[in-house]
Amino acid sequence: MHKGKEAQWEQWADRTIDGTLYALIHLRPFDMEVVKEARGDWPELRLTVRVVFDCHVVTEACEEHVADDPRYWRDLGGASRRFQLERYQYSLRLPEMIGGLPTGKVKCYLAKKNNYMVWEVGDAGGDEHYQVYFDIYKPEIQPPGEIPLLILYVQSAYLKNEPFAKQRERFQAFGQICGQLAGVIQPKPKGPRSKIKRKK
Secondary structure, three states, rough: OOOOHHHHOOOOOOOEEEEEEEHHHOOOOEEEEEEEOOOEEEOEEEEEEEEEEEEHEEEEEEEOOOOOOOOOOEEOOOEEEEEEEHHHHHOOHHHHHHHOOOOOOOOOOHHHHHHOEEEEEOOOOOOOEEEEEEEEEEOOOOOOOOOOOOEEEEEEEEEOOOOOHHOOOEEEEEHHHHOOOOHOOOOOOOOOOOOOOOOO
């Protein structure tokens, strides 16, 4: 996670790589609204989520780095990244995938590193899946007004060929995640586990 590094976000200007112009406008920050009506014990939810992308979504890690070569980036962690065509092509789907979270059209899952994941089947089908990992947090500086702002920072996105059914089972409602981070919805306290007596 790279909280508090908003000034270092990639600006995502288009790049010419090996003679081909690659448009990167789809990776520029955008805002989406999360609105949920009051329901049961939950109050009305209304907030803004600003989506930003790191270099991981279009490049792969590498040891070398050439500063004047447009094929290379530095991600927010300082690691070198090199342009990878397949990642770029899949990254064109990202705005629609992330944009489907507030309505529930795209499902959100808890990943292994205290972050979140969305996915869709890859072009080849089968066990091939395009997985997108992201973090959500509430920045210290909030815009004026009563509508809270959250940052959804897309950390990584790549094609994965391994089955991941266990990860996919850890569903979490996106609205609930946002509501808790914004302080609008209080997380349910975890009570002690009840002991169940089993018959021998």
